[in-house]
Amino acid sequence: MEIKNCVAMITGGASGMGAATAKLLSTLGAQVALLDVNKDAVQKIADELNGCAIHCDVTSPESVEKAITETTNRLGAARIIVNCAGIVHGRRMINREGPMPLDEFRRVIEVNLIGTFNVMRLATASLSTLSTVNDTGERGVIINTASVAAFEGQIGQTAYSASKGGIVGMTLPAAREGAQFGIRVMTIAPGLVDTPMFAKISDEARAALAVSVPFPQRLAKPDEFAMLVRQIIENPMLNGSVIRLDGALRMQPK
Numbered sequence: 156m157e158i159k160n161c162v163a164m165i166t167g168g169a170s171g172m173g174a175a176t177a178k179l180l181s182t183l184g185a186q187v188a189l190l191d192v193n194k195d196a197v198q199k200i201a202d203e204l205n206g207c208a209i210h211c212d213v214t215s216p217e218s219v220e221k222a223i224t225e226t227t228n229r230l231g232a233a234r235i236i237v238n239c240a241g242i243v244h245g246r247r248m249i250n251r252e253g254p255m256p257l258d259e260f261r262r263v264i265e266v267n268l269i270g271t272f273n274v275m276r277l278a279t280a281s282l283s284t285l286s287t288v289n290d291t292g293e294r295g296v297i298i299n300t301a302s303v304a305a306f307e308g309q310i311g312q313t314a315y316s317a318s319k320g321g322i323v324g325m326t327l328p329a330a331r332e333g334a335q336f337g338i339r340v341m342t343i344a345p346g347l348v349d350t351p352m353f354a355k356i357s358d359e360a361r362a363a364l365a366v367s368v369p370f371p372q373r374l375a376k377p378d379e380f381a382m383l384v385r386q387i388i389e390n391p392m393l394n395g396s397v398i399r400l401d402g403a404l405r406m407q408p409k
């Protein structure tokens with residue numbers, strides 16, 4: 156699908172990979188709507204890109220419905236949907252304080268998995284009503300963000316890995332369902348990416364993480380995620396798959 160003059164809706168657009176994706180798509184001629192719970196940060200990025208900032212919580216049906224309507228009213232119907240909203244979580248199932256509170260597990264599933272599904276189901280409903288845009292019969296593309304933790308989660312990542320594994324699991328059935336409407340669904344599973352999610356770790360810890368990546372031996376840049384989003388949008392044969400973006404990293408147990 157051509158990016159130029161398309162409307163792209165990016166969740167988690169206020170930061171990290173979402174913001175980098177919004178910047179690249181905007182440079183390539185898309186109009187961007189950035190959805191995020193962080194009101195001030197999302198406004199700042201949207202202003203830089205002449206885009207549209209929408210305060211939205213991906214876990215809420217009403218909030219996402221409103222965001223899709225607002226995007227359509229302000230920019231036109233979105234045909235590119237990129238799900239980057241997510242939270243990181245690390246805690247053992249049991250530690251000195253006892254078992255992990257169940258609500259903590261629920262929250263990670265709620266934001267990362269249910270939030271992604273919520274956006275995907277409402278975006279699919281909206282996309283299915285649009286006309287096709289090219290000879291292939293495409294109506295739109297949905298790109299989700301999982302993690303390599305979906306495949307080799309470390310100790311302390313039961314909740315995070317479950318949430319990302321769920322995104323991997325729903326990619327193929329969603330693509331199969333979207334096929335009748337000309338909607339593709341893809342998922343990117345990043346390894347270690349240098350975003351504000353890593354802001355709290357020391358330079359030492361960052362360097363230790365970097366050497367665990369075979370090549371290139373460093374954290375990925377958010378722009379490299381955006382490059383893959385671009386390829387997925389432009390290449391019509393990419394559908395129903397999960398692509399790892401990890402420099403051959405395979406996470407160790409801890």
Ligand SMILES: NC(=O)c1ccc[n+]([C@@H]2O[C@H](COP(=O)([O-])OP(=O)(O)OC[C@H]3O[C@@H](n4cnc5c(N)ncnc54)[C@H](O)[C@@H]3O)[C@@H](O)[C@H]2O)c1
Pocket residue numbers: 166167168169170171172173190191192193211212213214239240241242243266267270300301302303344345346347348349350351352353
């Ligand atoms: N950084 C990494 O190394 C890495 C690796 C693998 C996967 N990921 C995943 O990539 C995605 C983007 O991560 P990032 O590193 O750019 O993180 P980030 O923290 O920089 O950005 C995430 C954004 O999501 C927003 N957000 C959180 N909860 C939300 C909600 N309920 N509704 C709407 N917005 C919400 C945050 O406000 C933030 O702006 C996440 O899903 C993350 O799990 C990150």
